[in-house]
Amino acid sequence: QSVLTQPPSASGTPGQRVTISCSGSSSNIGSNVVNWYQHLPGTAPKLLIYSNNERPSGVPDRFSGSKSGASASLAISGLRSEDEADYFCAAWDDSLNGPVFGGGTKLTVL
Amino acid sequence: QVQLQESGPGLVKPSQTLSLTCTVSGGSIRRADYYWTWIRQPPGKGLEWIGNIYSSGSTYYNPSLRGRISISVDTSKSQFSLKLSSVTAADTAVYYCANFFGVVIQYWGQGILVTVSS
Numbered sequence: 079q080s081v082l083t084q085p086p087s088a089s090g091t092p093g094q095r096v097t098i099s100c101s102g103s104s105s106n107i108g109s110n111v112v113n114w115y116q117h118l119p120g121t122a123p124k125l126l127i128y129s130n131n132e133r134p135s136g137v138p139d140r141f142s143g144s145k146s147g148a149s150a151s152l153a154i155s156g157l158r159s160e161d162e163a164d165y166f167c168a169a170w171d172d173s174l175n176g177p178v179f180g181g182g183t184k185l186t187v188l
Numbered sequence: 189q190v191q192l193q194e195s196g197p198g199l200v201k202p203s204q205t206l207s208l209t210c211t212v213s214g215g216s217i218r219r220a221d222y223y224w225t226w227i228r229q230p231p232g233k234g235l236e237w238i239g240n241i242y243s244s245g246s247t248y249y250n251p252s253l254r255g256r257i258s259i260s261v262d263t264s265k266s267q268f269s270l271k272l273s274s275v276t277a278a279d280t281a282v283y284y285c286a287n288f289f290g291v292v293i294q295y296w297g298q299g300i301l302v303t304v305s306s
């Protein structure tokens with residue numbers, strides 16, 4: 079059971095916009111920034127969004143993040159087949175004094 | 189950019205010590221604004237933070253694993269290591285090394301599957 083809650087799956091057709099939610103508590107998302115990662119099995123997870131809504135260099139602006147209270151969302155617009163991957167959220171937890179993670183959402187591009 | 193690569197045995201016997209090494213390239217392991225971390229993911233379960241080591245050499249471990257963990261750094265080899273003692277089947281997982289920049293896990297290794305079995 080992951081500390082941050084994500085839906086296990088999401089799907090969309092090419093060109094569509096999909097959102098993935100991440101729910102936490104006051105000790106993590108409620109008081110710290112949220113980061114999002116894209117993960118293809120067998121490869122290193124890739125930082126997609128940091129500090130709630132910032133994109134590292136090289137990440138397309140089709141990817142965006144938002145946070146409100148103890149919840150956050152990742153939005154992917156103009157969906158492409160290469161976006162098919164697992165996506166997970168992470169945030170620092172003040173009680174643990176370490177990071178906590180979402181269980182991951184498997185995105186399928188239909 | 190920083191690259192990390194985990195290495196170590198893929199099979200460990202119960203009650204023994206799991207030992208993994210992470211080799212860092214593309215950036216200095218001595219960089220003061222980075223710190224280094226181990227994270228694991230048991231099969232079918234979520235990610236679990238194991239512990240951190242800072243450039244000062246100080247460490248901080250997940251309380252659920254404290255007492256069994258040791259994380260160390262060898263700056264001369266640009267490596268940091270994890271030792272987890274008294275392993276059981278519950279320690280079977282993909283183990284990742286990564287770096288923190290502030291509160292952001294910036295770069296990850298690709299992970300290494302470690303199975304605990306006799």
